[in-house]
Amino acid sequence: TQPERIRNFCIIAHIDHGKSTLADRMLQLTGVVDSRSMRAQYLDRMDIERERGITIKSQNVRLPWAVTNDAGVKEDFILHLIDTPGHVDFTYEVSRSLAACEGAVLLVDAAQGIEAQTLANLYLALENNLTIIPVLNKIDLPAAQPERYAAELAHIIGCDPSEVLHVSGKTGQGVEALLDRVVANIPHPVGDSDAPARAMIFDSVYDIYRGVITYVRVVDGKIRPREKILMMSTKTTHELLEVGVISPEPVPTKGLGVGEVGYIITGVKDVRQSRVGDTITSSVNGATETLGAYQDPQPMVYSGLFPLDGSDFPLLRDALDKLRLNDAALTYEPESSTALGFGYRCGYLGLLHLEITRDRLEREFGLDLISTAPSVVYRVTMDDGSEHVVTNPSDWPGGKIAHVHEPIVKCTIISPSEYIGAIMELCQTRRGTMGGMDYLSETRVELRYTMPLAEIIFDFFDALKSRTRGYASLDYEEIGTEEGDLVKVDILLQGEPVDAFSAIVHKTNAYAYGVSMTEKLHKLIPRQQFEVPIQAAIGARVIARESIRAMRKDVLAKCYGGDISRKRKLLEKQKEGKKRMKMVGRVEVPQEAFIAALSTD
Ligand code: GDP
Ligand code: MG
Numbered sequence: 001t002q003p004e005r006i007r008n009f010c011i012i013a014h015i016d017h018g019k020s021t022l023a024d025r026m027l028q029l030t031g032v033v034d035s036r037s038m039r040a041q042y043l044d045r046m047d048i049e050r051e052r053g054i055t056i057k058s059q060n061v062r063l064p065w066a067v068t069n070d071a072g073v074k075e076d077f078i079l080h081l082i083d084t085p086g087h088v089d090f091t092y093e094v095s096r097s098l099a100a101c102e103g104a105v106l107l108v109d110a111a112q113g114i115e116a117q118t119l120a121n122l123y124l125a126l127e128n129n130l131t132i133i134p135v136l137n138k139i140d141l142p143a144a145q146p147e148r149y150a151a152e153l154a155h156i157i158g159c160d161p162s163e164v165l166h167v168s169g170k171t172g173q174g175v176e177a178l179l180d181r182v183v184a185n186i187p188h189p190v191g192d193s194d195a196p197a198r199a200m201i202f203d204s205v206y207d208i209y210r211g212v213i214t215y216v217r218v219v220d221g222k223i224r225p226r227e228k229i230l231m232m233s234t235k236t237t238h239e240l241l242e243v244g245v246i247s248p249e250p251v252p253t254k255g256l257g258v259g260e261v262g263y264i265i266t267g268v269k270d271v272r273q274s275r276v277g278d279t280i281t282s283s284v285n286g287a288t289e290t291l292g293a294y295q296d297p298q299p300m301v302y303s304g305l306f307p308l309d310g311s312d313f314p315l316l317r318d319a320l321d322k323l324r325l326n327d328a329a330l331t332y333e334p335e336s337s338t339a340l341g342f343g344y345r346c347g348y349l350g351l352l353h354l355e356i357t358r359d360r361l362e363r364e365f366g367l368d369l370i371s372t373a374p375s376v377v378y379r380v381t382m383d384d385g386s387e388h389v390v391t392n393p394s395d396w397p398g399g400k401i402a403h404v405h406e407p408i409v410k411c412t413i414i415s416p417s418e419y420i421g422a423i424m425e426l427c428q429t430r431r432g433t434m435g436g437m438d439y440l441s442e443t444r445v446e447l448r449y450t451m452p453l454a455e456i457i458f459d460f461f462d463a464l465k466s467r468t469r470g471y472a473s474l475d476y477e478e479i480g481t482e483e484g485d486l487v488k489v490d491i492l493l494q495g496e497p498v499d500a501f502s503a504i505v506h507k508t509n510a511y512a513y514g515v516s517m518t519e520k521l522h523k524l525i526p527r528q529q530f531e532v533p534i535q536a537a538i539g540a541r542v543i544a545r546e547s548i549r550a551m552r553k554d555v556l557a558k559c560y561g562g563d564i565s566r567k568r569k570l571l572e573k574q575k576e577g578k579k580r581m582k583m584v585g586r587v588e589v590p591q592e593a594f595i596a597a598l599s600t601d
Helices: 019-029 047-052 088-099 116-127 146-157 175-185 310-324 351-365 417-429 453-457 460-467 507-524 565-573 591-599
Strands: 006-013 060-068 074-083 103-109 131-137 198-207 211-220 228-231 236-239 242-246 250-252 261-265 279-282 301-307 331-337 341-348 369-371 378-382 387-390 401-416 433-439 444-452 473-484 486-493 503-506 532-538 541-548 581-584 587-590
Touching (some): 006 019, 006 116, 006 175, 019 060, 019 074, 019 103, 019 175, 060 261, 088 116, 088 351, 103 146, 103 175, 116 146, 116 401, 116 473, 131 175, 301 310, 301 331, 301 351, 310 341, 351 369, 401 453, 417 433, 417 444, 417 460, 444 453, 444 473, 453 473, 460 473, 503 507, 507 541, 507 591
Parallel strands (some): 006 074, 006 103
Antiparallel strands (some): 211 261, 228 236, 228 279, 242 261, 301 341, 301 369, 378 401, 401 473, 581 587
16 A cells, blocks of 8 residues: 555543544444444453453554545545553553554543543654644533533643544444544654565554564565564564554554554464564664664562462462563562462562453462562662662562662643542642643643652552542653652561561651551451460561560450451452461461452552
8 A cells, every 4th residue: 555545543531432433333333343343342352351441451443434535536645543452550561552653642531531541642643743633522412511522632732722522432422423533633654665664563462362463664675475574672583474454453564554553463472573563674784773662561560469379379370471471561579478379470560451461360370469569660779878679578689778760740730620629639649749730621620749659559549539528630651750758667577577568658757657557457366375465566566565464364366356348358268267377476367357458458
């Protein structure tokens, strides 16, 4: 196909604003999927994506579209729709998908208006010099306020409200006009067809039958089956076993030229060998310059993952090995814990990545898992100048610490203006510094804060939602590190530290953490034959203590006090009659007590 007849675009939107539904309508209208085989959210292939209604791995599809020109002649075009993952955890993947496009449909729910991810994605699109087509979706909804939100949208991108398209992904209204607009407004790809081949990898998925399927956008030259290619970041060469387009299933072709989007298969077995962001070129007389810098995925959040049933450990290992084939960002290494036994310390791109991974392990591999409190990456410098990278409280160095650096994020919060006070108060308690505030309209406001990532991963989103009745939206990106006054708090049972409860916290929160953990454990741990002190300590300094009195003969050995109803679901999952006791020094603790203490709020 001539580049002049190609348009590469993506749809960017806040979650739930209707991106997948709109993509479905486009598949149908262009005849790529007939109504019979149509199912909701065709492009969201993973079960978990369909259930949660979010797109985790991007999918792209080739759509034929004919437009009648001014002379009344029909002209055929090829549109490549690139479906980007919508969540902050996957910013780098989103940015690579955007880099494969010339334009973006900016989709906004006509009953909701602009939200935090709308803005975050818009900024990424503008950084990539994409042409933006502003669209209000769900105009079929009785609650839609198209005038109001068209003004908001026009204000943000600097166009006239009349240029904002009105569509409904549900009824299909306005979708044809939108496809025409894609052809009319988005520039066609430009590249040198005689230059050595260069293509960018913007997604890579593992398929059990075919190995890794890599999605590419060709910039220069042409790639053909059976040619040898070089992956420029890994400097490995591979043979192109298959080259094709997605329509919407993979269809082999004789090659991909300038501006085309499609897939390649090279026989590699692991997505790490075919990395998002890498440039491929011909292995002989190839290009020397890459298409933008390749960036390794960097885990931002770490947490321990343990099977509830210790005998499931080998199963967990196999499951992680399998997931990794399809997830270049997931890292893990074995870890053992007094309280929880053998497990893995896993690194994730963010909280959602953590949740998805855990969900998949439980769902696809039938594992029952417990995860420890998430931790960020700390850089600890000692008095003697030595440095430690700490992703696990148990690796916190002993000795004199000179300073600690922690990751800082820039967050954008969008909310109805009546909640400004509540949001500011919340951000203050989370060590936030306000960067600015703008009104999107009279009633909606955008607040910008910088904040330690550690404060965000500790239930910030839930707290924000509950203070704003669910109306606020949040997006954040890492912007560097800052020095923080951080300490490690240990929890000790009869003088023995319980590793799973150690936490790195800001000095001002240390006491509160110590008190809440000692109180919790006091309620959860059954009485023993002897008195058991429970202490919270920073180094050798005890900051909180409780004591479990010794058991008396007439006292029934009742295990639990307190409210563990929230834990019930997890506890129910455990097989009956298999009460696992863990020894911490001389103290016998049911594993359930540890799990309950880790899981409640
Ligand atoms: P995504 O998260 O942006 O991919 O959003 P989805 O396409 O999954 O849609 C989120 C929800 O909005 C689903 O319940 C859809 O059925 C609904 N929805 C999407 N588009 C429309 C629309 O045009 N009109 C109405 N009434 N509902 C829609
Ligand atoms: Mg979706």
